[in-house]
Amino acid sequence: MRLSELSESSGVSTATIKYYLREGLLAPGRQVNATTAEYDETHLRRLRLVRAMIQVGRIPVTTVREVLGHVDDDSLGRTIRLGAALWALPHVAEPDEEDGHVRAAHHDVDQLLDTLGWSNAKSLITISPAYRSLVVAVATLRRLGYHWDDELLVSYAQLMHQAAILDLDFVETHPSEAEKVETAVLGAVLVEPMLQALHRLAQEEESARRYGFE
Amino acid sequence: MRLSELSESSGVSTATIKYYLREGLLAPGRQVNATTAEYDETHLRRLRLVRAMIQVGRIPVTTVREVLGHVDDDSLGRTIRLGAALWALPHVAEPDEEDGHVRAAHHDVDQLLDTLGWSNAKSLITISPAYRSLVVAVATLRRLGYHWDDELLVSYAQLMHQAAILDLDFVETHPSEAEKVETAVLGAVLVEPMLQALHRLAQEEESARRYGFE
Numbered sequence: 001m002r003l004s005e006l007s008e009s010s011g012v013s014t015a016t017i018k019y020y021l022r023e024g025l026l027a028p029g030r031q032v033n034a035t036t037a038e039y040d041e042t043h044l045r046r047l048r049l050v051r052a053m054i055q056v057g058r059i060p061v062t063t064v065r066e067v068l069g070h071v072d073d074d075s076l077g078r079t080i081r082l083g084a085a086l087w088a089l090p091h092v093a094e095p096d097e098e099d100g101h102v103r104a105a106h107h108d109v110d111q112l113l114d115t116l117g118w119s120n121a122k123s124l125i126t127i128s129p130a131y132r133s134l135v136v137a138v139a140t141l142r143r144l145g146y147h148w149d150d151e152l153l154v155s156y157a158q159l160m161h162q163a164a165i166l167d168l169d170f171v172e173t174h175p176s177e178a179e180k181v182e183t184a185v186l187g188a189v190l191v192e193p194m195l196q197a198l199h200r201l202a203q204e205e206e207s208a209r210r211y212g213f214e
Numbered sequence: 215m216r217l218s219e220l221s222e223s224s225g226v227s228t229a230t231i232k233y234y235l236r237e238g239l240l241a242p243g244r245q246v247n248a249t250t251a252e253y254d255e256t257h258l259r260r261l262r263l264v265r266a267m268i269q270v271g272r273i274p275v276t277t278v279r280e281v282l283g284h285v286d287d288d289s290l291g292r293t294i295r296l297g298a299a300l301w302a303l304p305h306v307a308e309p310d311e312e313d314g315h316v317r318a319a320h321h322d323v324d325q326l327l328d329t330l331g332w333s334n335a336k337s338l339i340t341i342s343p344a345y346r347s348l349v350v351a352v353a354t355l356r357r358l359g360y361h362w363d364d365e366l367l368v369s370y371a372q373l374m375h376q377a378a379i380l381d382l383d384f385v386e387t388h389p390s391e392a393e394k395v396e397t398a399v400l401g402a403v404l405v406e407p408m409l410q411a412l413h414r415l416a417q418e419e420e421s422a423r424r425y426g427f428e
Contacts, residue, residue, distance in 0.1 A: 009359075010359070048359055051358060052358050077425065077426070078421070079422050079425045079426065082417075086417070118415070120423050121415055121416075121418050121419035121422065124418050129414075130415040130418055133410070133411035133414065134408065134412060137404070137408040140407075141404060141408075143225060144262045144265060145223075145224070145258075145262055146262075146400070146404070152384055155380050156377065156380065156412055157412045159373050159377050160409060160412040160413040160415075163373050163416065164413065164416035164419070164420040166369050166370065166373075167417060167420075168417070168421060170366055188414070190351070190355060190360070191370075192410060193347070193350075193351050194352070195374060195409075196347070197347035197348035197350075197351050198370055199374040199377055199406070199409070200300065200402070201332070201374075202335075202377065203378040203381060204293075204297060204335050204344060205334050205375070205378070206382050208293050208335065208338065211292040211293045
């Protein structure tokens with residue numbers, strides 16, 4: 001398809017598409033003559049991915065370029081490729097390892113992983129931003145003086161594991177390795193706000209069931 | 215306790231506590247003489263709540279004041295009181311009702327609620343920001359050309375309903391109505407980042423289980 005058709009199919013303006021091409025976020029089309037290039041389904045898919053990261057995920061262009069670099073690096077194994085792309089996405093602040101609450105939170109999280117039997121994630125701990133995010137979240141609870149119930153934390157983790165199983169089952173329905181990795185990145189950008197909205201709506205439903213409106 | 219002790223117990227500086235007092239986010243202590251006021255456990259609890267909203271939730275002071283107004287309004291029923299406080303928390307952009315994708319998303323979400331049997335939440339739809347957030351999330355998926363699997367959406371919603379049951383069970387372990395409402399607000403601020411971190415860590419664990427590290 002031509003640039004104008006790519007614009008129409010994607011709902012992205014031709015000016016924005018040209019900007020993405022200049023920034024290297026989208027591969028050039030196949031040049032058919034001096035002024036015309038031809039684009040295909042892979043361009044359309046990539047364009048949607050870029051759009052989702054920039055518009056919904058509010059991810060800076062340089063980070064999008066970095067994420068796409070990992071998405072396209074087929075020399076990496078799948079776990080690393082999925083991980084490398086996700087790890088380039090924005091995360092919360094890094095934990096301050098000098099802080100006593102952070103050290104205690106490391107201990108809490110390590111114990112949680114033992115209880116859960118998440119032994120595979122344990123070997124990722126030294127490099128995983130998700131692990132550090134969890135330490136920050138638990139350290140915040142501690143700093144504010146909340147002693148969270150351990151069993152509650154385990155129950156939340158088990159629910160999120162079920163969500164992760166749904167995520168990966170959905171990723172695996174896609175035929176090519178490239179689509180699998182793209183879907184995983186999209187999931188991180190698009191599914192998280194949806195889960196948050198569903199969670200809040202579920203709280204309203206459950207509250208209304210229990211307490212009514214009186 | 216004195217102001218200095220309140221500062222020590224909470225880890226919040228006396229200057230910040232005085233600022234919260236001036237802004238009306240914290241009730242004045244009981245004046246024991248011209249220069250000294252006495253604070254108690256309710257001040258400490260409120261201080262932690264304010265701290266969590268401002269530092270973790272990054273909620274503006276005027277919004278914090280509005281949320282606390284609802285938290286303290288015991289003329290309201292519990293569902294409304296929980297809801298009114300949560301609804302004042304920051305939410306995503308409002309849906310643009312002129313947009314075709316938004317209209318289609320309303321239809322999707324209404325159908326989802328029917329499938330789930332969330333009939334109590336339905337009566338909140340006209341006023342619930344969580345409902346509008348979900349419509350925005352689904353409209354975004356549609357705009358980007360993703361046809362999400364209906365069954366997948368139902369499964370995610372059921373997991374989030376289980377999370378909401380855990381939330382409310384935990385809220386109910388608190389003795390007073392004021393603490394129940396405070397815990398619900400805290401949950402919205404503190405539990406959401408923790409669920410997000412657990413979700414990402416679970417994705418890494420599940421990915422490593424399925425694909426190893428090769």
